[in-house]
Amino acid sequence: MMSSAQFEIQLIASLVAVACAIPGTFLVLRKMAMISDAISHSILPGIVIGFFITHDLNSPLLILLAALTGIITVILVEYIQKTGLVKEDTAIGLVFPALFSIGVIMIAKNANDVHLDVDAVLLGELAFAPFDRLLIGGTDVGPKSLWIVGTILLITITLLFTFFKELKVSTFDKGLAASLGFSPAIIHYGLMSVSSVTTVGAFDAVGAILVVALMIAPAAAAYLLTTDLKKMLGLSIGFGIFSAILGYWVAHWLDASISGSITSVLGLVFLLVYLFAPTKGIIAVMYREKQQRREVSLITFLLHLKNHDEISERHVKHLNEHINWQKVRSKSVLDLAQKNNMITIDNNIVSLTEKGDEFTSKAIDYIITNEDAQIEDMKDDFFLFRG
């Protein structure tokens, strides 16, 4: 049986996962994933200043200030980049450590005696989240962070539904978005604000690093599995929730940091997808590369046959030597050609069939015109078995 605290932790983790997955998907698609890392570090001074003013880690002002620092980071990065002095990644790498340092120094100078240390900001501790209750009129309505994250999630979802079309268009085709009349800049900064707010809202529950992981990893995994934006959003939300819950139980079992173990589960999920994704995974890519290599060999081989009528040139043994292939490779190519009815072997003499001849002629056409699409269609027409 789960205790209510356990249930609450899982609920918070799942909500954070969903809240992160949504902006994360767009960040990954917009090639701005590292911005989330930068934001998660550079909100530190904002949090510190907010904390000095309010002395309350959960006050909305804190979130506002931190989000503001996040946006300042983005603007600074863009400004530095615009000067053309350094590249974007260098700009990111310069801005956030500087802001982070300012935050660390401010803590060290002024806040030594209060509960606010760097570890807590960076790593967070989900296990304590249920003990920080929100009391309304003396009644306990649940953990504070649950309410904060829930509100942020609600806002994010509302924004997502309202501006889905705008987001989609501006992500994939900035020029079209601008010509249709939505300002890419507004959407850009809107997305950045949502990311900042999410990062801040989630940081004290799960820590800055986990926020980054939750933003990028599910989206990256989903990206490898689908090309449809809606499916990608759904998948990354699914991955996020799955990792949050499984990660909690792993942490429970190992008696270790919850955020660390959620991240590790996320890593595992990504690794699995990375290896086994049907079309974009490593194994699929390598298999395809191998297949293409063999098919290129096959075409080379068929061209050779077409160019040589002499019996001596068409002997199986001679082919081995002439095209300089290893035995295994030539055997696999021969098999492939035979399976596809492109050659016949008679007394170790290879000859093209009618189909093989036609295929080869078309292949020559392809090589001359060098149009990529053509050869794939052609392969579909002729091949019974792929390489």
Added chain:
Amino acid sequence: MLGSFAVLRKQSLLGDAISHAALPGIAIAFLITGAKDSNTLLLGALVSGLIGTFWIRGIVTKTHLKSDTALGLILSLFFGFGMLLLTFIQKQPNANQAGLDKYLFGQAATLVESDVWLMAIVTGICLIIMLTFWKEFKILLFDADYTKTLGFNTKTIDILITSFIVLAIVLGLQTVGVVLMSAMLLAPAAAARQWTNKLSAMVFLAALFGAFSGVFGTAISASQNNLSTGPVIVLVAAVFVIVSFVFSPSRGLLFKQIRFIKNRRDLELHKTLAFMHNIAATHEDISHPHAIIILNNFQGYTKGTLQKLVDKGYVELQGNMWSLTEKGFETASNLYNQQNENDE
């Protein structure tokens, strides 16, 4: 120093990723040996940093994911895994575990003499290797394809540079910590880049800036209480960067702005002259005087520009009238021709 290569190779954030990715290595090394010997821990960090780097490579080359996603992914995943291991270690009954987390934020004060020696030795080796392979590094940096055609094994050189960057980062971790390491790698190089276009000068300057910010940062943090060394060093380095951005003679913002204003003035001068030329050309006598008032409708005309034209000897003033000199007429009629020629 090695940062220069990272900046020029557009791998700036690699430093950040590696420094995070080193964490699980430290934790695993500790789990295996059970001792807090800094050499084994560094080795662990090195190995996991390298694994992280090559995994990033794998993601970028084999899938459609972009490099920023790959970096962020590896960074956060490795770090999270490292945290898991660290908290796991903390629950273990092993008195030695305390202090492992100093690697996270770094504390130059905790360095002992042997660490410093190790750093010095590694820096020396880096230097020697860099000087030996200087030509190869340089050529790979600026024209990878050309390097390949020359017959160099680009992969080996690439791995060599990357390994050294990782090594440098892992060593630096102890001093400034995970978060700030990337700044240590980048800031001096980015600052140096503004002052020179030459690789050798840039590397030298970067080393200089790095050393200076190290010394100043330590001095400042030692002079006050409660200031940890790492952040101060980073801030000093950031100041170097800002100064370089603003004041560097050829690329700096200040001089760029000055050049921009100067160009605009020149353009205004040319415009006024061309306008005068148009008026003057309607008369047979080019030095026929015209009223200054007719210039007032012309944008770009000011008293200043007129005075300048007089100073250059293009225009003569007589009371309220102006007239083009011979020289001024010549220049004005050649103004656009010359420009056309230059364009071609």
